[in-house]
Amino acid sequence: MSAIFQIHNLAKLNWSTDANALNKYLFSQISAEIAEPTRIALIGASGQGKSTLLRIMALLDTPDEGDLLVNGKSFQHIPARQWRMTVTYVAQQAVMLPGSIEDNLRMVSKLHGQPYDVSLATELLEQLGLDYLDLGKVAEDCSGGEKQRISLIRSLLLRPEILLLDEITASLDINSTQKVEALLLNWHKQQGTTFIWVTHDLEQARRISNRTWMMDKGGLQEYSSDAFFNEPVANLAKRFVGSTEGSLH
Numbered sequence: 001m002s003a004i005f006q007i008h009n010l011a012k013l014n015w016s017t018d019a020n021a022l023n024k025y026l027f028s029q030i031s032a033e034i035a036e037p038t039r040i041a042l043i044g045a046s047g048q049g050k051s052t053l054l055r056i057m058a059l060l061d062t063p064d065e066g067d068l069l070v071n072g073k074s075f076q077h078i079p080a081r082q083w084r085m086t087v088t089y090v091a092q093q094a095v096m097l098p099g100s101i102e103d104n105l106r107m108v109s110k111l112h113g114q115p116y117d118v119s120l121a122t123e124l125l126e127q128l129g130l131d132y133l134d135l136g137k138v139a140e141d142c143s144g145g146e147k148q149r150i151s152l153i154r155s156l157l158l159r160p161e162i163l164l165l166d167e168i169t170a171s172l173d174i175n176s177t178q179k180v181e182a183l184l185l186n187w188h189k190q191q192g193t194t195f196i197w198v199t200h201d202l203e204q205a206r207r208i209s210n211r212t213w214m215m216d217k218g219g220l221q222e223y224s225s226d227a228f229f230n231e232p233v234a235n236l237a238k239r240f241v242g243s244t245e246g247s248l249h
C-alpha cells in the first residue's frame with residue numbers, strides 16, 4: 001500500500017537576486033514519508049521556510065524541484081482543487097469569504113461539491129466555544145480569534161486526509177488554544193486525519209505531536225517527539241539552532 005504522503009527531494013529556490021546571497025535555495029533536498037496517520041509538529045527558527053513548505057504541500061505555491069505524492073499519486077497528475085480537498089491548508093491569517101459566518105461554512109462544501117454537514121458544523125462550533133455566535137453575522141466583522149476558528153471548522157468540514165496548520169493558535173487565548181488542541185487530537189483519533197502543525201511554542205509541539213519535523217539550515221530533520229522532547233533542555237536548545245523563539249519551560 002502507498003504511503004499517505006511522500007515528499008521527494010523537494011526544493012525551493014531563494015528568490016533573492018542578491019549575488020552575495022548565502023544560499024541558492026530557501027530549502028532543498030527535503031524528503032519525508034508519512035506512512036500512517038500521524039501528528040507532526042513542524043518547528044524551526046523564523047524564516048526557515050515552514051509556511052512556504054506547507055503552502056507548497058497544499059499546491060498554493062510551486063516547488064522548484066522534487067515531487068509530492070498523495071496515496072502514491074504525484075501532484076502533477078491530480079487537479080489542484082481535488083488535491084486541496086485531501087491536503088488542506090489552514091492559514092495563520094484567516095481569510096473570510098464574503099457573506100455571513102454560515103455562508104463561509106457552507107461555501108467551501110459547495111465549492112467542492114460536497115453536502116454541507118450542519119450537525120457537524122454545529123458540534124464543531126460548540127467544541128471551539130463559538131456557539132454564542134450569530135451565524136448570520138458578517139464573517140469579516142468577526143474578531144481575529146473567531147475568524148481563525150471559523151476557518152479551521154471550514155477546513156474540517158471537508159474532512160481532508162491531511163491538515164496543514166500554520167500557527168493556527170497564534171492569535172488565540174489559552175482557553176481557546178486548549179479547545180483547538182483538544183478538538184484536533186480527538187479529530188485525529190476519531191477520523192485518522194494526519195496533521196502537520198507549525199508552531200513556535202515547543203510546549204505545544206510536545207503536547208500535540210508524536211513526530212517532530214525541524215527545519216534548519218535549508219533542510220528538514222525528523223524525530224520521534226518522545227525522543228526529541230525528552231532530551232535535556234540544553235541539547236534541545238542547541239538543536240533549535242539560531243532560534244530565540246523556542247519556549248520550552
Ligand SMILES: Nc1ncnc2c1ncn2[C@@H]1O[C@H](COP(=O)(O)OP(=O)(O)OP(=O)(O)O)[C@@H](O)[C@H]1O
Pocket residue numbers: 012013014015016026044045046047048049050051052053
Ligand atoms: N522562493 C521563496 N519563497 C518563499 N519565501 C522565500 C523564498 N525565497 C526566500 N524567501 C524568504 O524566506 C522566508 C520564508 O518565510 P516563511 O514564512 O516560509 O518562513 P517560516 O519558517 O514560516 O517563518 P516564520 O516562523 O517567521 O513564520 C521569508 O523571509 C522569505 O522572504
